[in-house]
Amino acid sequence: MSRDYYEVLGVSRSATEGEIKKAFRKIARELHPDVNGHDPDAEEKFKEAAEAYEVLSDEKQRQTYDQYGPDGLKQGGFSSQAQGFGSIDDLFSAFFGGAAGGAGFGRRGPAPGADIGVGIEIGLEDVLDGVSEEVEFDVVATCEHCHGNGAEPGTPIHTCEKCDGAGELRSVANTAFGQMVRAVPCDVCHGEGKVPETPCGVCSGLGRNHTSKTLKVDVPAGIESGQRIRIAGAGHAGEPGAPSGDLYVEVAVAERENMIRDGKDLITVVPVDATRAMSGDTVEVETLDGEDEIEIPPGTQPGAETALKGKGLPQLGTSKRRGNHRFVFNVVIPANLSEDQLKLVNELDETLTEENRRPKESGLFGRFRRTRA
Numbered sequence: 001m002s003r004d005y006y007e008v009l010g011v012s013r014s015a016t017e018g019e020i021k022k023a024f025r026k027i028a029r030e031l032h033p034d035v036n037g038h039d040p041d042a043e044e045k046f047k048e049a050a051e052a053y054e055v056l057s058d059e060k061q062r063q064t065y066d067q068y069g070p071d072g073l074k075q076g077g078f079s080s081q082a083q084g085f086g087s088i089d090d091l092f093s094a095f096f097g098g099a100a101g102g103a104g105f106g107r108r109g110p111a112p113g114a115d116i117g118v119g120i121e122i123g124l125e126d127v128l129d130g131v132s133e134e135v136e137f138d139v140v141a142t143c144e145h146c147h148g149n150g151a152e153p154g155t156p157i158h159t160c161e162k163c164d165g166a167g168e169l170r171s172v173a174n175t176a177f178g179q180m181v182r183a184v185p186c187d188v189c190h191g192e193g194k195v196p197e198t199p200c201g202v203c204s205g206l207g208r209n210h211t212s213k214t215l216k217v218d219v220p221a222g223i224e225s226g227q228r229i230r231i232a233g234a235g236h237a238g239e240p241g242a243p244s245g246d247l248y249v250e251v252a253v254a255e256r257e258n259m260i261r262d263g264k265d266l267i268t269v270v271p272v273d274a275t276r277a278m279s280g281d282t283v284e285v286e287t288l289d290g291e292d293e294i295e296i297p298p299g300t301q302p303g304a305e306t307a308l309k310g311k312g313l314p315q316l317g318t319s320k321r322r323g324n325h326r327f328v329f330n331v332v333i334p335a336n337l338s339e340d341q342l343k344l345v346n347e348l349d350e351t352l353t354e355e356n357r358r359p360k361e362s363g364l365f366g367r368f369r370r371t372r373a
């Protein structure tokens with residue numbers, strides 16, 4: 001350690017034992033993985049602080065350090081226990097006491113299986129009634145040959161000799177922070193406390209293996225892109241005695257040209273020639289239920305809309321009452337007119353009255369003007 005111990009803890013050379021302890025506790029709290037999990041240097045910083053505390057909290061070692069510096073400590077046979085700890089978790093459990101040094105680490109017992117995420121795509125029309133889709137995914141599953149116990153069927157399983165069936169190996173050390181019990185999973189039985197005499201030939205004694213699974217997933221009506229369906233317990237198998245993870249199926253709803261989804265509603269833009277917008281017309285449109293017809297009323301303005309009620313989509317988790325399919329009219333002004341056509345336009349123009357020119361406001365600009373009024 002190159003940095004001065006007093007500097008590391010931020011205390012003066014005349015600091016009392018209480019002040020040193022207080023300073024170290026403060027640093028420890030700041031570097032705790034639950035608070036500071038994003039700092040990759042936290043472990044090194046904590047070890048540095050722990051070593052400083054280890055020395056300065058011991059009257060004899062502090063004296064040696066004050067008189068002869070770090071080299072004097074080394075000559076006196078000092079070696080930091082803080083540096084010997086395997087991980088920051090061990091350090092914190094030593095300092096804060098107990099195996100459960102804090103939420104989020106120091107976990108004991110078999111690990112639960114991990115979650116799996118898969119994606120599927122469905123058509124917009126599938127949103128109407130929901131759909132049943134097959135999904136295929138790779139998963140770590142309980143070995144079917146040995147049913148997860150890791151032994152070739154019909155062969156005996158013995159209690160692990162190394163850990164006596166406990167599944168973990170314990171060691172006790174006396175440190176400046178108090179007596180510390182370290183427990184690590186047994187490396188012979190991998191924490192299970194039992195060892196098969198003849199390991200399963202399919203999974204090599206692990207009790208689990210990689211496999212491909214196919215599952216039918218019911219996609220509910222009204223689902224939207226990006227929503228996920230959770231199938232509890234269909235994820236990776238956990239270690240023996242621990243639950244499996246979950247399967248998350250993320251649904252993408254395929255986009256359909258000219259059918260924009262707006263919650264429960266669908267929106268389609270319908271181009272209408274200006275002449276037809278003036279005179280009115282009937283046009284064929286496509287809906288999720290097939291072909292249908294909508295009226296273009298005479299005098300239709302740009303941006304005006306009409307709707308086919310109940311031809312939209314249902315809402316997830318509610319009744320099957322559907323939204324509307326809305327049609328927005330995009331009035332297209334004819335261009336590149338011939339001389340004859342221009343003559344007709346001029347003739348029409350000359351006949352237009354004030355009432356023709358100021359129709360009852362509706363459509364895009366009518367709405368715009370109303371909101372400003």
Ligand SMILES: [Zn+2]
Binds near residue numbers: 147151204208
């Ligand atoms: Zn097996």
Ligand SMILES: [Zn+2]
Binds near residue numbers: 193
């Ligand atoms: Zn063992």
